[in-house]
Amino acid sequence: MKTHVKALVVGGGAVGTSIAYHLARAGWDTMLLERDELTSGSTWHAAGLxxxxxxxYATTHIHDYSIKFYKGLESETGLNAGFYVVGNLRMAQTDARMDEYMLYASTAETCGVPYEWLSPAQIKDRYPLVRTEDLKGAIYHPTDGYINPADVTMAMAKGVRQHGAVIERKWQVDGYDWTGSEWRVTVTKMVEKGGNLVPSDEQTVITAEHVVTATGNHAQRTAQLLGLKIPAIPVEHQYIVTEPDPALVEWRKSNPEHPVLRDADAKWYVREERGGWILGPYERNAPARFEYAVPDSFRADLFPLDLERIEEEYLSMIHRIPSSETVGLKDDYNGPICYTPDGNPLLGPAPGLQNMWLAEGFSFGITAAGGAGHYLAQLMVEGEAEIDMASLDPKRYGPWMTTEYAARKNEEAYEHVYILHHPDEERPACRPLRTSPAYDRQKAAGAQFGQVNGWERPNYYAPDGFNDHDSRSFRRGGWWQYAVDEAKAIRSGVGLIDATAFAKHRISGPGATAFLDWFTCNRLPKVGRINLTYALTSHGTTRTEYTIVRVAEDDYYLISAGAWHAYDQDYLYNAIMDKEPEFGRINEEDVTTQWGVFAIAGPKSRDVLQSLVRDADPETVLSNKRFPWLSMRNIELGMCPVRAVRVAYTGELGWELHHPIEMQNYLWDQLMAAGEPHGLKLVGARAQNWLRQEKSYRAFGTELGRDATPLEAGLDRFVDLDKDYHGKQAMLDIGVRFKCATFLIDGRSDADPWGREALYHGDTRVGRLTSGGYSVHFGKSIGMGYVTPDLAVPGTRMKVKMFDQLWDAEVAEDSPYDPKNATIRVDIG
Known part of the structure; x- marks a missing residue:
C-alpha cells in the first residue's frame, strides 16, 4: 500500500468515490480508503433516485452536474452505471404546492434545468394507473430518473483507477495528526471475525498533503478523531418493495416505464421495480441513530421495519395508485441515511484545520455525489469552485452546536423533506436556544422570531393570537402587512431593530493595522470613524463583508453578518496565523456574546436618543458636527455605556447602539420609554430587508459571495485601487463579467419576488434575482440581481419570471430611495 499521496479520501461510498475520481482526473496523486467494501454504508441500500x-442554487448545480456526469460514465469506463432516464413527476394536491413548484422552477430555470408543467388531465392521459381527480397539477423533469447506486459507484471506482489513483479496502482510519506541512494518518487493517469487521494488529501511517472525509454514517467518529463538531447524524429511512402489480405488468407490455412519482403532499416517492412498486415515505417520528458512533457490529445492515410508522403513507400510495391495493409486500429496507440540520451536505474545508476537507451529511448522496466530487475538487485544486459553495460550507454551524441539537434538527429535516418549503418558513425544533436578554420582552411585544445561527431574532411583530405558521405563504403571507407598517414607520418616524446576532471581533496589537490593510480592499478608517470593506478570496471574489470601526490606532472592532459567524471567523483567524510573522503580533478576540446591538432608525431617531443621552452638552452631542455620519462615539444612554455607530442599514438617519449585553434589558426599557412620545415602533428583519433593497445595499449570501467580485457587485466606492491587498490582482484580472442592479417591478398584486427568479430581456434569459421584496416607498415590488453590464443601466426594461409568468421590471438607479443620502446626513433642525 502507498504511504504517501497528495490527497487521501476516506470513505468508499458514492460521494467518496466521486471525490477520488475527480481529484484523480485533475491530476492529483490520490488514494481512496474504505473500512469495509465499497458501497457498504448507506450507498448499498439507497433507492438511487x-x-x-x-x-x-448551489445544490441545484450539484444535482445537475451529477445527472449529466452519470450519463457519460459508461462511455469512459465501459461499465453501465444503471441510469434509467424515466423522468420525475412531482404532483401537487394543493394550490400552495403548485406555488412551491413555480418558485422552485425559477431556481431551476436560472441553472438551466429543463422542466414541464402537466395538468391533472395530462397526467391521467400519460399515466392512467395514477388517480388524478384530487390533483392540481405537476412539474415534470424529463431528463432525470433513477440509477443503481452500486453500479454507478463501481463505474466511478473504475474511473478512479483509470486515472491512476488507488483504492484500498478494509483499512480504518484511527488517527489524524497535522505536522505543519502534511497529515499523518494512522490506519488499521480490518479483518472478518464472527461476521463482524474488527481491527487487526496491522497498522501503518499514510502521509497526505490533503485529506477528505466522506465517512457517511461514521461522521461522528470522524468528528471525534478530528476534535470537531460535525452535525451529520443518520436518521432511519425505510422503503418497501411490492410484489408485481398485474395492472402495471399489463401496462408495460406496450408502454414505457412510469417516471419516478412523487406525491409531496402525501410525503412519498414511488417508482417501478420489476413489475411492482417501490414506496419511499418521509414520515414523522423517524428516529436519529448512531448519535455518537456506529457499533462495530453494524456493517451493511438494516433496522427492523416499522410499518405502523408509515401506515398513512402506505395507504396514500394505494389511493394514488389504486391497482397497488391488492399487491403484497416483497421486500423492505430500513437503513441509516445521514442528515444535517438544514438537509444540505457539509461540503468544504473543515473549520480550524489546514488541508482537511469534509464531505459529510449527504441525505441525497447518490443525487449529489457526482457534483459534490466535481465542485469540491475545484475548491481543492483551483482554490475556488465556479459556483459559490458557502451555503454548503461546514462552518455554517458554529461551536455552539451540540450532538443533541444535531440529532433533533436532523430528525426534523427528514420529516420536512416533503413539507411545504415556504421561503418564510421557520422550523420549530430545538428552539429557542440562543437568546439575547431582551428576548422575553420582545416576545411579550408580539415578536415572531426567526433563527439565525442559532440566535432568535425578530422577523416581525404581530398582535396577540397571531399564528406565524399559518401565516406563511409563497405569496404575501399573513405577516406581510405588519412588515409594511414597520417599514413605513422607519421611513416616516422611528423604529427599533434587534441586531444582537451580528458577529463581532476585536483585532488589536502592533500588527493589526498592517494586517487589516492587507486583508481588506477599502482604505482603513481613521480613529473614531468606520468603513465598509470586503475581504477577498485569492481569486478576487468576495469572501466576507465587514464594517470596521477604528477604536484606537491599532485597535479595531469588526462587525459582520451573524449568519456567517464561524465561516467568517475561520477565514479571519487563518489569515492572521499566516500573516502574523510578517506584520507582528495580532490579537483576535471574538466578542460577539459580549455586546448586544440595537439599531434605531428613522427621522425621529435622534429625538429619541436626545432624551436619554448624558453629556455636558446633550443638545449637540448627536449633531453632524460632533457625531458625523460614518463615525463612532462612546456615549452614555442613561446608565448604559454605549458604543454608538452612526450608520443605518435601512437608509435613514440612525445609529447602531452596541452595548454591554448584561445591560440590554435596562437599555431596552429606556429606549421604549423614550420612544413612546415619538411613536417608536418595533421592527423586524423582514422590513429591514425590504428597506435595504430600496437603498441598493448588498447583502452577504445573496448579492455578495464567492462567485462575484466587489466591482461586479457595484461596490467600486468601497474598493481602493491605490493600495495592495489580498486578491486585488485576481479581482482586476477577472474584470466585470456581470453587474449587480436594483429592479423596480410591476408584479402581482398578491406576491413579491423572493430573490430566486429568472430575469429576461425580450425572450432571452439574461440573469437572476438574488434578493426580492416590497418597496413601501415606491409601492411596488423590488429586487436585486445580476445581469450583463450592458443591461445594468438605469431605465433598461426587463421582465421577471414569477409564478410562471413574466412581469415588467425596470433597472433603477443605484439607491433609488434617497440616492444622495440626504436623510442619513440630516442635521439637528
Whole structure:
C-alpha cells in the first residue's frame, strides 16, 4: 500500500468515490480508503433516485452536474452505471404546492434545468394507473430518473483507477495528526471475525498533503478523531418493495416505464421495480441513530421495519395508485441515511484545520455525489469552485452546536423533506436556544422570531393570537402587512431593530493595522470613524463583508453578518496565523456574546436618543458636527455605556447602539420609554430587508459571495485601487463579467419576488434575482440581481419570471430611495 499521496479520501461510498475520481482526473496523486467494501454504508441500500428538486442554487448545480456526469460514465469506463432516464413527476394536491413548484422552477430555470408543467388531465392521459381527480397539477423533469447506486459507484471506482489513483479496502482510519506541512494518518487493517469487521494488529501511517472525509454514517467518529463538531447524524429511512402489480405488468407490455412519482403532499416517492412498486415515505417520528458512533457490529445492515410508522403513507400510495391495493409486500429496507440540520451536505474545508476537507451529511448522496466530487475538487485544486459553495460550507454551524441539537434538527429535516418549503418558513425544533436578554420582552411585544445561527431574532411583530405558521405563504403571507407598517414607520418616524446576532471581533496589537490593510480592499478608517470593506478570496471574489470601526490606532472592532459567524471567523483567524510573522503580533478576540446591538432608525431617531443621552452638552452631542455620519462615539444612554455607530442599514438617519449585553434589558426599557412620545415602533428583519433593497445595499449570501467580485457587485466606492491587498490582482484580472442592479417591478398584486427568479430581456434569459421584496416607498415590488453590464443601466426594461409568468421590471438607479443620502446626513433642525 502507498504511504504517501497528495490527497487521501476516506470513505468508499458514492460521494467518496466521486471525490477520488475527480481529484484523480485533475491530476492529483490520490488514494481512496474504505473500512469495509465499497458501497457498504448507506450507498448499498439507497433507492438511487436523482431528483433535481432543490431550493438551493448551489445544490441545484450539484444535482445537475451529477445527472449529466452519470450519463457519460459508461462511455469512459465501459461499465453501465444503471441510469434509467424515466423522468420525475412531482404532483401537487394543493394550490400552495403548485406555488412551491413555480418558485422552485425559477431556481431551476436560472441553472438551466429543463422542466414541464402537466395538468391533472395530462397526467391521467400519460399515466392512467395514477388517480388524478384530487390533483392540481405537476412539474415534470424529463431528463432525470433513477440509477443503481452500486453500479454507478463501481463505474466511478473504475474511473478512479483509470486515472491512476488507488483504492484500498478494509483499512480504518484511527488517527489524524497535522505536522505543519502534511497529515499523518494512522490506519488499521480490518479483518472478518464472527461476521463482524474488527481491527487487526496491522497498522501503518499514510502521509497526505490533503485529506477528505466522506465517512457517511461514521461522521461522528470522524468528528471525534478530528476534535470537531460535525452535525451529520443518520436518521432511519425505510422503503418497501411490492410484489408485481398485474395492472402495471399489463401496462408495460406496450408502454414505457412510469417516471419516478412523487406525491409531496402525501410525503412519498414511488417508482417501478420489476413489475411492482417501490414506496419511499418521509414520515414523522423517524428516529436519529448512531448519535455518537456506529457499533462495530453494524456493517451493511438494516433496522427492523416499522410499518405502523408509515401506515398513512402506505395507504396514500394505494389511493394514488389504486391497482397497488391488492399487491403484497416483497421486500423492505430500513437503513441509516445521514442528515444535517438544514438537509444540505457539509461540503468544504473543515473549520480550524489546514488541508482537511469534509464531505459529510449527504441525505441525497447518490443525487449529489457526482457534483459534490466535481465542485469540491475545484475548491481543492483551483482554490475556488465556479459556483459559490458557502451555503454548503461546514462552518455554517458554529461551536455552539451540540450532538443533541444535531440529532433533533436532523430528525426534523427528514420529516420536512416533503413539507411545504415556504421561503418564510421557520422550523420549530430545538428552539429557542440562543437568546439575547431582551428576548422575553420582545416576545411579550408580539415578536415572531426567526433563527439565525442559532440566535432568535425578530422577523416581525404581530398582535396577540397571531399564528406565524399559518401565516406563511409563497405569496404575501399573513405577516406581510405588519412588515409594511414597520417599514413605513422607519421611513416616516422611528423604529427599533434587534441586531444582537451580528458577529463581532476585536483585532488589536502592533500588527493589526498592517494586517487589516492587507486583508481588506477599502482604505482603513481613521480613529473614531468606520468603513465598509470586503475581504477577498485569492481569486478576487468576495469572501466576507465587514464594517470596521477604528477604536484606537491599532485597535479595531469588526462587525459582520451573524449568519456567517464561524465561516467568517475561520477565514479571519487563518489569515492572521499566516500573516502574523510578517506584520507582528495580532490579537483576535471574538466578542460577539459580549455586546448586544440595537439599531434605531428613522427621522425621529435622534429625538429619541436626545432624551436619554448624558453629556455636558446633550443638545449637540448627536449633531453632524460632533457625531458625523460614518463615525463612532462612546456615549452614555442613561446608565448604559454605549458604543454608538452612526450608520443605518435601512437608509435613514440612525445609529447602531452596541452595548454591554448584561445591560440590554435596562437599555431596552429606556429606549421604549423614550420612544413612546415619538411613536417608536418595533421592527423586524423582514422590513429591514425590504428597506435595504430600496437603498441598493448588498447583502452577504445573496448579492455578495464567492462567485462575484466587489466591482461586479457595484461596490467600486468601497474598493481602493491605490493600495495592495489580498486578491486585488485576481479581482482586476477577472474584470466585470456581470453587474449587480436594483429592479423596480410591476408584479402581482398578491406576491413579491423572493430573490430566486429568472430575469429576461425580450425572450432571452439574461440573469437572476438574488434578493426580492416590497418597496413601501415606491409601492411596488423590488429586487436585486445580476445581469450583463450592458443591461445594468438605469431605465433598461426587463421582465421577471414569477409564478410562471413574466412581469415588467425596470433597472433603477443605484439607491433609488434617497440616492444622495440626504436623510442619513440630516442635521439637528
Amino acid at each position: 436523482l431528483p433535481y428538486f432543490n431550493m438551493s
